Amino acid sequence: MRKITANVYMTLDGRGAFPKYPGSDRPSRTATALFRHMWIARYGDVSTVVMGRRSFLGHRRVWSGKARKPEDPKFCHEYSSFLDGVDKVCLSRHLKAPGWENSRILKGDIARILTKLKQEKGGNIMVEGGPRVVKEVLQRGLADDYWFFVMPVVYGKGPQYWGALKGQTTLKLVETKHGEDGEILLHYEAVRGGK
Numbered sequence: 001m002r003k004i005t006a007n008v009y010m011t012l013d014g015r016g017a018f019p020k021y022p023g024s025d026r027p028s029r030t031a032t033a034l035f036r037h038m039w040i041a042r043y044g045d046v047s048t049v050v051m052g053r054r055s056f057l058g059h060r061r062v063w064s065g066k067a068r069k070p071e072d073p074k075f076c077h078e079y080s081s082f083l084d085g086v087d088k089v090c091l092s093r094h095l096k097a098p099g100w101e102n103s104r105i106l107k108g109d110i111a112r113i114l115t116k117l118k119q120e121k122g123g124n125i126m127v128e129g130g131p132r133v134v135k136e137v138l139q140r141g142l143a144d145d146y147w148f149f150v151m152p153v154v155y156g157k158g159p160q161y162w163g164a165l166k167g168q169t170t171l172k173l174v175e176t177k178h179g180e181d182g183e184i185l186l187h188y189e190a191v192r193g194g195k
């Protein structure tokens, strides 16, 4: 059965934003250990990436192969090649054409969409944002596991992942990893029936 993983990129106050902090914009020719763990190590097992419309368009603009410049680091080219080639699902009621190869636009109830995707042939499924989609996935218990990439900033603005929620979600810690600039990666598994 295909596993669904949701990636949660957040600040300490639960904002879905990418603020600057010491080290965050250091130019690097090589991927960080956390990037290798979250992405490079998973190129072989993830075959579908699901994104809300706004995140999809953001990724298309910044991370499609067409956005790459020859001088960009090799790992960025490899990440763009992975994203170009993977089956991409853009959730949208309004977008008419994805404008990115290997992409499809789906709309409707997210639980039904993810259930149908799980039944398709393929490797694992990654829900790669944005906050609105991830919040719904978590509240409705739709993912098998969650990777929280927590940045060392209390930001005070930007999309809020949490806010008021309909109920408690209990997760089981699988592993933690530290980034070189104060980030923490928290990997949790869903606890079925664990409200």
Ligand SMILES: NC(=O)c1ccc[n+]([C@@H]2O[C@H](COP(=O)([O-])OP(=O)(O)OC[C@H]3O[C@@H](n4cnc5c(N)ncnc54)[C@H](OP(=O)(O)O)[C@@H]3O)[C@@H](O)[C@H]2O)c1
Residues within 6 Å of the ligand: 009, 010, 016, 017, 018, 051, 052, 053, 054, 055, 056, 058, 091, 092, 093, 094, 095, 106, 107, 108, 109, 110, 128, 129, 130, 131, 132, 133, 134, 159
């Ligand atoms: N991984 C990431 O990409 C990531 C991580 C952290 C923060 N962020 C930041 O978060 C912001 C964008 O996140 P967001 O939460 O506002 O937007 P989002 O989740 O990327 O996209 C929301 C849109 O997805 C569509 N959608 C969601 N559920 C749907 C469903 N069940 N069926 C059909 N369409 C559905 C709707 O598009 P339509 O209006 O077209 O129907 C909705 O407006 C950006 O500022 C970005 O920088 C992104």
